[in-house]
């Protein structure tokens with residue numbers, strides 16, 4: 001979501017005539033887009049913000065914009081006091097305060113109006129112009145905010161309540177991305193399956209997938225993140241029916257024990273989660289599953305943690321995003337529950353999950369050896385082409401010709417837990 005938001009700001013800035021630089025000391029404008037979902041992310045953002053102070057002191061004309069979940073949607077007077085050298089504060093997903101600041105600062109009224117008119121159409125989720133011909137995949141937010149309120153999660157407090165974007169706006173953004181050469185679009189939402197449910201008359205996610213599927217030139221569609229309560233048969237059917245919708249489902253579980261899940265306010269049981277996974281695997285066949293697990297949630301005993309281990313052994317996901325619980329300000333768990341699992345114990349549990357997932361991923365990926373899979377190539381890393389299978393596996397290939405944006409049949413010759421190596425099959429491809 002933050003990558004998409006950052007591109008949105010970059011596109012707006014480039015429309016004002018700014019060009020990107022990788023060197024902070026050459027920049028006229030620096031936007032720090034922040035995540036605070038875990039304490040470690042917030043510490044990183046604070047560290048970066050503090051390090052920018054000396055730049056601002058050296059160059060008072062530098063415009064410093066703090067954006068995203070650190071600012072949130074409920075006011076920022078405290079932040080303004082703590083970081084007086086920041087010029088502009090903006091809520092998640094909103095480039096307007098920065099653009100207004102820059103326009104007010106530099107432009108005549110006539111120029112201001114002219115640019116305002118352009119920006120009204122340019123606030124869409126487009127790629128920055130300098131990304132032309134270089135980006136094969138793009139993220140497209142379809143639901144902002146979240147109204148679920150898991151007991152540990154700060155996102156509803158910082159991104160606000162769930163709001164689905166109008167379908168015509170999404171289709172228009174998707175068309176614009178495809179016109180710029182994007183081949184794969186990933187639709188985003190905190191609970192993406194809930195798309196449309198908050199707005200009377202809006203289509204559901206499966207209907208939206210069907211509409212986007214019709215866009216000429218789009219090759220692949222993905223969506224994330226799903227929630228077990230909202231991953232319905234209709235959505236699974238849409239993935240099964242629509243060849244451009246990739247068989248990869250991100251379905252966070254968070255814990256393997258029903259009492260922990262209840263304390264997390266997730267809204268389902270382990271049994272229900274496993275049944276949903278079974279249904280997905282049965283209907284979609286060659287599908288990959290990713291999940292999230294939090295270790296060391298308040299009160300999580302050794303036995304309860306072991307149930308998370310057992311769950312992963314049962315579900316055998318292709319990927320687990322594992323996080324050590326950290327209390328986040330304002331959340332129910334931070335206010336009412338005691339963070340009683342010591343940091344060393346959280347780390348021990350974290351490593352156990354990591355190691356188990358590495359073993360499961362290795363075993364799953366070994367099944368790809370010798371298989372021919374269609375890989376969409378997204379770019380190069382150290383002279384090798386980098387792409388993804390429909391199941392979202394990362395594949396590297398040595399190849400002389402330009403593969404950017406192409407889907408090529410690729411034979412897998414080596415498979416590790418996190419990536420694979422392949423060769424292009426000469427007789428086929430596109």
Ligand code: SAM
Pocket residue numbers: 037038150152153154155189190191225226227252254292293294323324325326327328
């Ligand atoms: N919306 C999705 C959901 O809740 O199913 C996932 C979005 S969240 C941005 C990404 C992940 O961060 C969560 O799935 C959870 O595993 C992790 N997370 C959120 N709050 C956390 C906290 N307080 N401590 C540790 N991990 C946390």
